[in-house]
Amino acid sequence: MTSTRTLQSQHIPRQRWLRIIPPILIACIISYMDRVNIAFAMPGGMDSELGISASMAGLAGGIFFIGYLFLQVPGGKIAVHGSGKRFIGWSLVAWAILSILTGLITNQYQLLALRFLLGVAEGGMLPVVLTMVSNWFPDAERGRANAIVIMFVPIAGIITAPLSGWLITVLDWRWLFIVEGLFSVAVLILWSLTVSDRPEEARWISEAEKQWLIRTLKEEQAAIAGKQVRNASLKLVLADKTIWQLIALNFFYQTGIYGYTLWLPSILKGLTHSSMGEVGLLAVLPFVAAMAGMFLFSSLSDRTGKRKLFVFLPLLGFSLCMFLSVTLQQHVWLSYLALIGCGFFLQSAAGVFWTIPARLFNAEMAGGARGVINALGNLGGFCGPYAVGVLITLYSKDAGVYCLAASLLLSAILALILPARCDNDEVHPTHQGVANKSTI
Numbered sequence: 001m002t003s004t005r006t007l008q009s010q011h012i013p014r015q016r017w018l019r020i021i022p023p024i025l026i027a028c029i030i031s032y033m034d035r036v037n038i039a040f041a042m043p044g045g046m047d048s049e050l051g052i053s054a055s056m057a058g059l060a061g062g063i064f065f066i067g068y069l070f071l072q073v074p075g076g077k078i079a080v081h082g083s084g085k086r087f088i089g090w091s092l093v094a095w096a097i098l099s100i101l102t103g104l105i106t107n108q109y110q111l112l113a114l115r116f117l118l119g120v121a122e123g124g125m126l127p128v129v130l131t132m133v134s135n136w137f138p139d140a141e142r143g144r145a146n147a148i149v150i151m152f153v154p155i156a157g158i159i160t161a162p163l164s165g166w167l168i169t170v171l172d173w174r175w176l177f178i179v180e181g182l183f184s185v186a187v188l189i190l191w192s193l194t195v196s197d198r199p200e201e202a203r204w205i206s207e208a209e210k211q212w213l214i215r216t217l218k219e220e221q222a223a224i225a226g227k228q229v230r231n232a233s234l235k236l237v238l239a240d241k242t243i244w245q246l247i248a249l250n251f252f253y254q255t256g257i258y259g260y261t262l263w264l265p266s267i268l269k270g271l272t273h274s275s276m277g278e279v280g281l282l283a284v285l286p287f288v289a290a291m292a293g294m295f296l297f298s299s300l301s302d303r304t305g306k307r308k309l310f311v312f313l314p315l316l317g318f319s320l321c322m323f324l325s326v327t328l329q330q331h332v333w334l335s336y337l338a339l340i341g342c343g344f345f346l347q348s349a350a351g352v353f354w355t356i357p358a359r360l361f362n363a364e365m366a367g368g369a370r371g372v373i374n375a376l377g378n379l380g381g382f383c384g385p386y387a388v389g390v391l392i393t394l395y396s397k398d399a400g401v402y403c404l405a406a407s408l409l410l411s412a413i414l415a416l417i418l419p420a421r422c423d424n425d426e427v428h429p430t431h432q433g434v435a436n437k438s439t440i
Contacts, residue, residue, distance in 0.1 A: 015205060016136050016213070021148050023194040024129050027088055028152030030187050031122050033160045033180050034099045035064060038115070039262045040164035041173040043269050044276045049173075050108050058389020060111050061262040065254075065381035067119025075124020075371060084128040085195050092188040094121035099181030103174040127371040130354055135198045138216045140302065142358065147298035147351030154294070154347060157261070157287030165280020242360060242419055243369060246353075249311075249418075250377025252411035253349065256318060259384030259404040260342055267325075270397060271335060282336070286343025293348035301352040307359070307422045312415040314348035319408035321345060326401045349415070356422045380407070 038046075042057050052060065078087050098118045105111050129149055137145040160180075167176045196202035199213045238244075264286070268279045293314065301310035321341035328334040357369045384407070388400035 015209060016199075017145075019194060019202075019204060020132070020136050020196075021145065023191055024132065024149055025152055025155070026187055027092065027191055028125065028129060028149060029156045029159065030092070030180075030184050031095060031125050032152050032156035033183070034095050034118060035122065036156070036261055037099075037160060037164055037176055037180055039265050040160070040168060040276070040280065041176055043266050043279070044164070044168035044173045044176070046111075046173045050105075050111065052108050052111075054392040055386075055389045056108055058386040058392075060108070060115055061258070061385035061389075062382035063112055064115045064119035064122075065258070065378050067116040067121075068123045068378050068381065069375045070120050071123035075128045077371070078124070078128065080131055083197050084132045085191070085197050087124055087128050088195075089188060089191055091121055091125060092184045092191060096181045096184035096188075099177050099184065103177035103181070123375070124371075126374050130370055132195075132197060134358055135217070136213065138213070139220055139355070139358065143298045143302040143351055143355050146354045147294045150347055150350045150354070151291060151294055153257075153261075153350075154287035154290035154343070157290070157343075158284050161265075161283035161287065162280045165277045165283075169275070169277045238372065240360075242422075243372065245414055245418060246356065246373050247376045249411050249414040250353070250373055251380040251383075252407045252414070253315065253353075254378050254380030255384035255387070256322065256380075256404045256408040256411065257346060257384070258381040259388050259400070259407075260322065260346065262385045263388050263400070264339070267339070267397065267401070268336075271329060271332060286340050286346070289340050289344035290346045290348070293344040293346070294351055297348040298351040301355075305423055307352055307356055308415060308418045308420075310352045311349045311356075311418075312412050314345045315408055315412035315415055317348075318342055318345035319405045319412060322401060322405035322408060326398045326405075329398075356418075359422060 038061055042052065042060075046052065047057055075084075075087060078084065095118070098114055098121060102111065102114045102118075105114065130146065133145050133149055134142065163180075164176055167179060196204075199205055199210045202210070205213075264283055265276075265279050268274070268282050269276070272278070272282065274282065297310045297314055301307055304310075321338045321344075325335050325338035325342065328338055354370070357373065360369070384404060387403055388397075391397075391400040391403055
């Protein structure tokens, strides 16, 4: 039985990797560019022109995540019961408008309002796209599919860093927001022509691939339904202590991620005393390293079935490199290498982490669970940048970075004590066959 399934899976077309993943990835890249371009705008002239202090800069970077709360759970449910494609399409329209308006602001309060609204507009994106990925990729492929989608973080960093530095140098910080807002309009056209919500709705997919996907995903859900909560309400899901452990883990992780990401240009400028154009180039390497880390840890996790371990190790490495970036700052290039190390571990745990809800809940509840974990966990995206800004104002930049290292260490500890059911019980030959054949 197993060998027959393995043989069949090896001959299944994999057109979905080219028709589903790239447009989702590109849409996520645009969202992330809109989210973090403020990190370059601040040291690039926005702070001085608008009179923004370090603590206000941290608030402006973090308030995005307060708005980010509102559409998390609704977004996940819309993707399960309705159309994630339509949801993201309207989101792209909102991102374009809000980004362009940010380039026209005249004071810091307008900035805070627009950053909050951008958070609302982007809030449903991740649970929606992860649910769409779950609609198209079985468990044996899902770790790598999630990792490729979440690759939007380093790819966006690689694009945003030099582009932002160049735009600020050639034009100014206002054109940074206007130009990147226009990108959303172009991506909206691509999105509308490519993505389908589910295999049953796609006209471009072969019948063999469609039937294999429908059957395989249905079998996985039947297996989960036999072991897990059936027709559970969101209230019952929230009663599971593992959900709160995942929320706390994600909170401390996001504190580290966005504290690092939104302050990296300022840290690099202070460390190297470079121009914004040079800072933009220096900021590329950490995100190149992030791509390597994501592929490595997601592949190892898929091949071994170990989820907890390959969430724990990157978080521990991220914390250590964050600590070393401060302790080695008297040696500029060693400190910079530690910042590149931070980049290597930046998103390495993320693709693996987001496979866990699908193992704990049926499809009905997994979308809502992702939304809750992402919504409450992403409050760390508010706390990280804001805490660094406040600590810079009260103490020093070093204190802010040490705070991020401690947060990541807490996240690693929480990963280590996750329950055993987060891991695959065993890696079937089917999984090995798919893993070997579907790597892109």
